[in-house]
Amino acid sequence: MLFQSVIGQIELKRQLTQTVREGRIAHTQLFWGGEGCGALPLALALAQYIHCPNRTEEDACGVCPACNKMQKLIHPDVHFAVPVNSTKEITSDKKPVTEHFLAQWREALSGNPYLTEQEWYKMLGTENKQGNISVHEASRIIEKINYKPFEAEYKIMIIWLPERMNVQAANRLLKLIEEPPDKTLFFLVSEDIMRIIATIRSRTQQVRLPPIEEDALAKKLQEQFSLPEAHARKLARAAAGSYSEALRLVQSEKETDEHFERFATLMRTAYAANGLALMNWAEDAAKWGREQQKSFLIYAERLIRESFTLNKQAGDVVYLLGEEEMFAKNIAPFVNERNVANIYNAFNIAIAHLAQNGNAKILFTDLALQITRLIKA
Ligand SMILES: [Zn+2]
DSSP: OGGSSSSSHHHHHHHHHHHTTTTOSSSEEEEEEETTTTTTHHHHHHHHHOOOTTTOOSSSSSSHHHHHHHHOOTTEEEEEEEEEEOOSSGGGGGOGGGGGHHHHHHHHHHHHHHHOHHHHHHHTOOOOOOBBBBBHHHHHHHHHHHHHHHHSOOOOOOOOEEGGGGGGHHHHHHHHHHHTTTTTEEEEESSSSGSHHHHHHTEEEOOOOOOOHHHHHHHHHHHHHHOOOOHHHHHHHTTOOOOHHHHHHHHHHHHHHHHHHHHHHHHHHHHOOOOHHHHHHHHHHSSSSSHHHHHHHHHHHHHHHHHHHHHHHHTOOOOOOOOHHHHHHHHHHGGOTTTTHHHHHHHHHHHHHHEEEEEEHHHHHHHHHHHHHHOOO
C-alpha cells in the first residue's frame, strides 16, 4: 500500500515519513482511530515505505521487488496477527491462528484495505462468532519475531485489533512489546484503544488518526464511483470522515435507486393495465432474493404513504428527495383518499405472506393485479 493510496491523513503521512528518513522509527506504535479512518492502510503504507529501498520524500517507489511483495502482502519480513475463530474447516481443536487464514486475509485486504471487523468475520465464515487473538497466536508471534529478517533491514509485526487479545496472550507478549529485539517493529492497529489491555497499551507510542479530511474523502468517492462533485461532497459529509461509512451510504443509495426503478415500473404498468408486462414484472420479482423482496416491499409501502401525503398537501412534503420526489408528483394523482388505504394494505399483506414463506410468484402476481385494480378506483 502506498501513502498516496491512503485517503487524506496528510499531516500524519508527513510526520511518519519524516521519522523514517531521520532514522527514528518508534519500535512499538499503536495506530488508532474510528472505523474507516484508515489506521490499517496507514500502517501498511508505513511498512512498505520502510522496506522500499527507492523511497522518496513522500512515498515508496511502488515498483521495486520489495514494493511488489508488500502490495501482494507476501513480503517475508512483514507478519500479521489478526482476530480469528474456529470455522467449519479450521475447527477449535486445530487452535485457529492467523496463519490458517492468510489466503483470506490477503484477499480481503486486496479487495479493500479499509476492511471492517465485521466484513472480516463474514469473509472468515466464523458464523457470527467474534474473533480473538489467543495465547496460541502469541506463541506464533514470538516464534516469528525470533527469525532474522530475510530480505529487509527490519521485520515488522502488524497486530490488527489488539483489543481482541485476551489477558493470557497479552501477558505472554508484554516483555516483547516493551523491548522488541533489534530491528523489530510492532505496529498495533486499533479501533477501540480503551479495550486494549492497559499493560499493552501503556507500552506503545500512540499515533492517533483523526477522521478523514472531507475534501480528500469527497475526491475519493467522486473518482471511485464517478459521482458529481456536489453529490460526493454530501456523502463525505454524512460519512463524517469514515470511508467505511461512505461505502455503506453508496451501497444503500444504489439499493434505493433499484427499488425506485422497480416500483416505478410496477406503477406505470399497473396504470396502463398492461397484463403481459405485469406478468413479466411479477416473474422478475419472484427471482430476487428474499431479503431484497422484503426490503422492496417495505420501501414501496413507504413511498405509497408519502406520495399520498404529497397528494393531500400539494407539494408540501419533506420526506422525499430527487427522483423519488419527481415520481411522487407524477404518481400522486392516482393515489387518492379512496384507494390509498387499500394500496397500502396490498403491500402490507404481501409483506406478511413473504414472512410466512409464501410462493413469491403467486404473491407478486397477486400484488400486481390488485394494484392495477386499485389504481383505477
Ligand atoms: Zn519500492
